[in-house]
Amino acid sequence: MRLSKFLCTSLASAILLACSVSAFAEPDPKLWPVMKEAFFANREMQEVDFIKVDAPRRAESGAQVPVTYSVDNAAANGVVIKKLYAFVDANPIPLTATYHLTDMLGNFQLSTRIRFETDAFVRLVGETADGKLYVASRPIRAAGGCGGTVDGDEAAIRASAGKIKFKVEEPVKIGDATAATFNIKHPMRTGLQRELVSQGFVPAFYIKKSEFTYNGKPVLTIDVGVGTAEDPYFKFNFVPDAPGKLDVTATDNEGKSFTQEVEVKG
Numbered sequence: 001m002r003l004s005k006f007l008c009t010s011l012a013s014a015i016l017l018a019c020s021v022s023a024f025a026e027p028d029p030k031l032w033p034v035m036k037e038a039f040f041a042n043r044e045m046q047e048v049d050f051i052k053v054d055a056p057r058r059a060e061s062g063a064q065v066p067v068t069y070s071v072d073n074a075a076a077n078g079v080v081i082k083k084l085y086a087f088v089d090a091n092p093i094p095l096t097a098t099y100h101l102t103d104m105l106g107n108f109q110l111s112t113r114i115r116f117e118t119d120a121f122v123r124l125v126g127e128t129a130d131g132k133l134y135v136a137s138r139p140i141r142a143a144g145g146c147g148g149t150v151d152g153d154e155a156a157i158r159a160s161a162g163k164i165k166f167k168v169e170e171p172v173k174i175g176d177a178t179a180a181t182f183n184i185k186h187p188m189r190t191g192l193q194r195e196l197v198s199q200g201f202v203p204a205f206y207i208k209k210s211e212f213t214y215n216g217k218p219v220l221t222i223d224v225g226v227g228t229a230e231d232p233y234f235k236f237n238f239v240p241d242a243p244g245k246l247d248v249t250a251t252d253n254e255g256k257s258f259t260q261e262v263e264v265k266g
Helices: 005-021 031-040 154-160
Strands: 045-047 051-054 065-071 081-088 095-101 109-114 120-128 133-140 164-168 178-184 207-214 217-224 233-238 244-252 257-264
Touching: 031 081, 031 120, 051 120, 051 133, 065 081, 065 120, 095 109, 164 244, 164 257, 178 207, 178 244, 178 257, 207 233, 217 233
Parallel strands: 045 133
Antiparallel strands: 051 065, 065 109, 081 095, 081 120, 095 217, 109 233, 120 133, 164 178, 178 233, 207 217, 207 244, 244 257
16 A cells, blocks of 8 residues: 555654654554554454454563464454554554465464564554455554664675575474574664764665565565564464475565575475
């Protein structure tokens, strides 16, 4: 979903104003109606229990907040979610990622780490193929993960960006849920951070997309946003239908691609 320039500017201004009042403010439920209208216009949205957000009520660091998203297909009673939008509604850039789901995921379950600028609700919006919307929410207390200053050896940071750790848990039983873990080295700069000495804004530099395939068939595609924490981490279940190879291609906002594959034996 694309916001108009006006909506995008207005939404960011409203959120930044709310965040500037206090580094630790109670999650504000009034932010969501504005954001919901900006991203989804007048579309109806139903709050449900079959989509879940699991996370600590208070995180140790706003820069690395662990969350787990899940969809219970049995409890969904025939509703098939094809896309999930993950929001942190008090972040200056609230959409942290969009997940494009396939049947190979079975009961969707994914763990990741995200950023919080201040206390906020995580909103996980599911969309079906025919455009129906469902939402689950969870308040989390955390702060300081989107702005601040950055420092370090720029050449070393860029040299290490794109290094991947990728594995599939064993033993694997063909036809059963199998856990895959993906971790890529990357600073995930938001464009809101400042250089320590000059105090100028550091340009955004982040992983933009991660695509997972199994034996050439799509498994999971993630449109990654800057609300995803540094060194993006995704652990998810998939259901291999035969022995083969799980591949990943990650692309950053500068157009560089990084690939790796894991052999899966039944």
